Amino acid sequence: MGLLIYNSLSRQKEPFEPLNPPQVGMYVCGITAYDYAHIGHARSAVVFDVIYRYLRYRGYKVTYVRNFTDIDDKIINRAQETGEDPLRLAERFIKAFREDMASLKVSSPSIEPRATEHIPEIIALISRLIETGYAYESEGDVYFAVRRFPRYGSLSRRSLEEMKAGARVAVSEKKRHPLDFALWKAAKPGEPSWESPWGRGRPGWHIECSAMAMKYLGKTIDIHGGGLDLIFPHHENEIAQSEAATGQTFVRYWIHNGFVTIREEKMSKSLGNFVTIRDVLAEYHPEVIRLFLLSKHYRSPLDFSPEAMAEWQAALERAYETMQAIATLRASSDRPPGRKQIRKLGEIESFFAHFEEKFTEAMDEDFNTARAIGLFFEGISLLNRLLTLAGPSPTREHERLAHCALSRLRRPVSQILGLLEEDPETYLLEERRRLIKKLGLDEKKIETLVAEREAARQRKDFAKADEIRNRLQQMGVVLQDTREGTKWKVQRPSSPA
Numbered sequence: 001m002g003l004l005i006y007n008s009l010s011r012q013k014e015p016f017e018p019l020n021p022p023q024v025g026m027y028v029c030g031i032t033a034y035d036y037a038h039i040g041h042a043r044s045a046v047v048f049d050v051i052y053r054y055l056r057y058r059g060y061k062v063t064y065v066r067n068f069t070d071i072d073d074k075i076i077n078r079a080q081e082t083g084e085d086p087l088r089l090a091e092r093f094i095k096a097f098r099e100d101m102a103s104l105k106v107s108s109p110s111i112e113p114r115a116t117e118h119i120p121e122i123i124a125l126i127s128r129l130i131e132t133g134y135a136y137e138s139e140g141d142v143y144f145a146v147r148r149f150p151r152y153g154s155l156s157r158r159s160l161e162e163m164k165a166g167a168r169v170a171v172s173e174k175k176r177h178p179l180d181f182a183l184w185k186a187a188k189p190g191e192p193s194w195e196s197p198w199g200r201g202r203p204g205w206h207i208e209c210s211a212m213a214m215k216y217l218g219k220t221i222d223i224h225g226g227g228l229d230l231i232f233p234h235h236e237n238e239i240a241q242s243e244a245a246t247g248q249t250f251v252r253y254w255i256h257n258g259f260v261t262i263r264e265e266k267m268s269k270s271l272g273n274f275v276t277i278r279d280v281l282a283e284y285h286p287e288v289i290r291l292f293l294l295s296k297h298y299r300s301p302l303d304f305s306p307e308a309m310a311e312w313q314a315a316l317e318r319a320y321e322t323m324q325a326i327a328t329l330r331a332s333s334d335r336p337p338g339r340k341q342i343r344k345l346g347e348i349e350s351f352f353a354h355f356e357e358k359f360t361e362a363m364d365e366d367f368n369t370a371r372a373i374g375l376f377f378e379g380i381s382l383l384n385r386l387l388t389l390a391g392p393s394p395t396r397e398h399e400r401l402a403h404c405a406l407s408r409l410r411r412p413v414s415q416i417l418g419l420l421e422e423d424p425e426t427y428l429l430e431e432r433r434r435l436i437k438k439l440g441l442d443e444k445k446i447e448t449l450v451a452e453r454e455a456a457r458q459r460k461d462f463a464k465a466d467e468i469r470n471r472l473q474q475m476g477v478v479l480q481d482t483r484e485g486t487k488w489k490v491q492r493p494s495s496p497a
């Protein structure tokens with residue numbers, strides 16, 4: 001079966017059939033650049049990054065457009081508070097957002113248009129809406145007349161009356177209907193503004209997305225995405241503006257991601273309950289953040305908490321430990337494995353032979369990353385079982401199977417989810433350093449003690465060696481004597497021994 005996508009418009013899963021396969025046009029509403037992005041914004045970016053990666057993996061040629069809103073009330077208000085030029089302020093936060101995305105290994109969209117660079121397209125679209133009677137000018141503003149568009153409300157499935165009651169829209173003398181929304185706003189003193197047929201002013205928020213989406217992707221686009229909060233009014237308005245102007249279907253599949261919540265409440269700047277991507281990057285490896293963000297189906301709510309982060313951090317560390325153990329596994333015995341072992345190894349081999357198929361089946365079901373991640377960890381458990389079966393003297397068969405299984409596990413996990421892309425040794429060292437810092441330990445001191453114990457063992461002073469081992473243990477440092485010398489690890493306070 002092919003890819004199924006839950007379409008917010010029909011409220012059901014539909015087979016994905018782009019208009020002109022293998023081309024796919026995808027537009028996602030990006031940030032309004034007036035502050036550092038929070039982990040809710042990161043979810044939207046990472047979810048659509050994985051959708052973008054998966055469509056390409058499935059052979060589609062995707063043009064992915066994600067905009068920057070670089071002129072808006074929120075930007076102007078913030079700039080007034082800081083005394084900065086609004087366009088400079090937006091530029092600063094766009095730069096910061098790009099840095100955050102690079103850290104999180106979010107692939108760059110094909111095009112990242114900005115509202116202020118598309119004023120002529122926006123003006124042309126508004127002019128067309130006025131000509132066809134869908135929009136009207138009022139004292140230098142231009143509004144969209146929602147009553148002229150009978151399908152208004154089809155995405156959120158609400159009537160004008162229900163929307164009016166729910167949205168608590170500002171009543172304005174300038175508007176013919178309370179739900180009419182601004183396409184163009186007359187300039188106020190001191191605000192950035194552009195020339196237009198209606199005098200100087202600036203575009204409203206909704207029209208920029210219609211203008212930019214249609215400029216780069218045509219009148220009908222395959223996928224349009226954004227967070228759940230954008231369904232009404234933003235996406236409802238985008239449909240009205242675009243379809244009124246072209247007479248054609250604007251979007252074939254609407255995809256909306258659920259919220260990152262904090263104690264069950266939407267993480268948002270206005271509520272002040274947010275944690276920036278930067279804050280989280282200071283504490284966790286980017287792959288831990290990606291893993292957390294993909295750990296639930298993209299439409300479900302996802303609660304952010306230090307406990308949840310610690311859980312995924314420990315899980316990913318175990319996966320890298322397994323990878324490291326397999327990377328260093330070398331056959332030390334020439335004999336073939338015993339009969340009982342052969343059966344068990346056969347089961348493991350069969351799981352990995354079908355791994356990619358099962359993984360894509362999960363992703364085909366409306367990008368079910370939660371199920372794909374479940375498979376990933378099932379694979380890690382099986383690799384650990386394989387390591388146990390291999391024991392201290394692995395055969396060539398163990399070595400072959402371990403390496404083959406790991407590469408089969410790693411391929412889709414890395415290509416589609418953007419995980420397991422680090423060198424395991426480097427990853428584990430980095431995580432150890434992070435933990436040492438968090439626990440306030442002294443790495444140099446630990447290294448010295450480990451070396452002193454090694455020296456005591458060499459001169460067969462076992463009492464001294466044991467004493468040092470105990471001291472290290474009290475600090476949470478666990479020693480492992482291997483053929484390549486003594487290795488050490490810091491125990492995570494909450495993790496079981």
Ligand SMILES: Nc1ncnc2c1ncn2[C@@H]1O[C@H](COP(=O)(O)OP(=O)(O)OP(=O)(O)O)[C@@H](O)[C@H]1O
Pocket residue numbers: 029030031032033039040041043044225226227228229230257258259260261266267268269270
């Ligand atoms: N808590 C969240 N969880 C998931 N997605 C979110 C969350 N907050 C915002 N988004 C999504 O991130 C994208 C960029 O959002 P935008 O910059 O418009 O947010 P905002 O409304 O300014 O943020 P806030 O809601 O914090 O005020 C949008 O697709 C939006 O739906």
Ligand SMILES: [Zn+2]
Pocket residue numbers: 028029030209234
């Ligand atoms: Zn938008």
